[in-house]
Amino acid sequence: MGSRPYRRRLAWGAAALLAAGVAVPAAYAASDSGDASGQGAPAALSAGHGAKKAKNVILLIGDGMGDSEITLARDYTVGAAGRLNMDKFPLTGSYTTYSVDKNGKPDYVTDSAASGTGWATGQKTVNGRISKTPGTDKPMTTILELAQRNGLATGSVTTAELTDATPAVLASHATDRSCAGPADMKACPSDTVAKGGPGSIAEQSVNHKVDVLLGGGKARFDQKITEGRFKGGTVTQQAEKLGYQVVTDDKGLKNARPGKPVLGLFADGNVPVEWTGKAAAQGGTEPQRCVTSNPERKAGTPSLDDQTRKALQLLEAKQKGSGKGFFLQVEGASIDKRDHAADPCGQIGETAALDRAVKVARAYAAAHPDTLVITTADHAHTSQIVPLEATPPGLSSTLVTNEGGRLKVNYSTNTPGKAQEHTGTQVRIAAQGPQAERVLGVTDQTQLFTTIRSALTLR
Structure with a gap:
């Protein structure tokens, strides 16, 4: 799809919304539901955002955060009539x-x-592949690489291992997502340094000189490098030699x-989740309240919103006086991981953690209106809210929400005892700031790449 027809459709759609008026929900006119300046959708569209360049982009990803996952977190934390950030x-x-x-x-x-890979490169690929083509297995340029070439600062924050798929797509190219550290290269023989490849995901991430890398995966970075310039040391030592x-x-x-x-390496593997509770079970569970602390989460583990706040400070400081901005991706990774485990409390707690990071990003945009903020998901997942009287197949749990109601959640996308599976539905994408109107309607994941590239005018 060419960019010019896409822009014409957006311009026509924005004009139609403004002319019709009623096509935009009235709730958006309230300052609490509008953008960071207090504008609603009509004001945001009429502000000429489409013609403006963004200095900065903050992309927030809820891994596995489909509409069901958002609704579940909303119902539990702020109530059915409440609104998340x-x-x-x-x-x-x-x-x-x-x-x-x-x-x-x-x-x-x-x-x-x-x-x-879809939003990082603007191209589709096969499941399991990291920013490489589906048939020929060739590297594809990523949005982070383009940002670096254009003089922008870059950052990636995640609650997963920094070598996990979502952070990996920005600063690495791998035949298979499993090739996380130097000891994990079995599925990627052509990517090894010995074969002239770029090495593991961990090695590539630091070689890319991403300005801010925060997450888990310390054990991957502590693996010994067996080939190339940094042979004999760990990836962590490689990072230190590169100035990290x-x-x-x-x-x-x-x-x-x-x-x-x-x-920043805050856990050996994935960063432990914030909330705990009983997993869903066949036949259901007794009504439960989630425990908003996790003994497996070490004292001194920074929250996702604190990491986001610090990343913004570091990226802004790096660019001070340069006139150039930054690209930052923030991922709430374990929404997906706890969905796979049919763990509603873990899943809700991680959605709430991402929502606090969204609040930080929107506050930054309020002070820096040349910042485009986008929040979306990579894919949808398994959890469904079902009637209390239902006896669904699979695994279910009943929760007592903060407003005192009872909510039954069901997981039935795989046989009990196996990991629950992703679903193939479309997911939400929401935005504010320069060119935010490009997210309106139904688009494809690959167009997010185009949106960011256009907003930052990357060449």
Whole structure:
């Protein structure tokens, strides 16, 4: 799809919304539901956002955060009539998420590697592949690489391992998502340094000199490098030789200073989730309240919103006086992981954590209106809210919400005892700031790449 017809449709759609008036829900006119300046959708559209350039882009990804996952978190935390921070964007659309097979035919249920590749490169690929073509396995330029070429600062924050699929698509190219560290290269023989490849995802991430890398995966970065320039050392040592400040807790993160890139490794694997509770079970559970603390989460583990706030500070400081901005991706990864485990409390807590990061991003945009903020998901997932009297197949749990109601959630996309599966439905995308209107209607995941590239005028 060419960019000019797409722009004409957006311009026509925006004009139609403004002319009709009633086509835009009235709720958006309230300042609490509008953009960071208090504008609703009509004001946001009439503000000429489409003609403006964004200096900065903040992309927030809820892994596995389909409409069911958002609704479940909303119902539990702020009530059915309440609104999450991610509900308050002035402009909202949906996008499709399918991947492709090696011949380019649709694979209707994507994984995080293929979906992330979609927005990172603007191209579809096969499930499991990281920013490489579906048939020929060739690297594709990513939005982060383009941002770097254009002089922007870059950052990636996640609650997963930094080598997990969603962060990996920005700063690495791998035949298979499993090739996380130097000891994990079995599925990627042509990507090894010995074969002239770029090495593991961890090695590539630091070689890319991303300015801010925050998340889990310390064990991957502590693996020994067996080939190439940094042979004999660990990836963490490689990062230090490349000038990175390496931090492992909130104190270290607070003390990180601009001027050198920052690598934050806050867990050996995925960062432990914030909330706990009983997993869903066959036949259901007794009504339960979620426990909003997790003994497996070490003291000194920075929250996702704190990491986001620090990343913004570091990126802004790096660019001070340059006239150039930044690109930052923030991922709430374990919405997906707890959905796979049929763990409603873990899932809700991670959605709430991402929502606090959304609040940080929107507050930054309020002070810096040349910032485009986008929140979306890579794919939808399994959880469904069902009637209390229902006896659905699969796994279910009943929760007692903050407003005192009872809510039954069901997981039935795989046989009990196996990991629950993604679903192939379209997902929400919402935005505010320059060119935010590009998310309106039903688009495809690959068009998010075009939106960001256009907003930042990347060449």
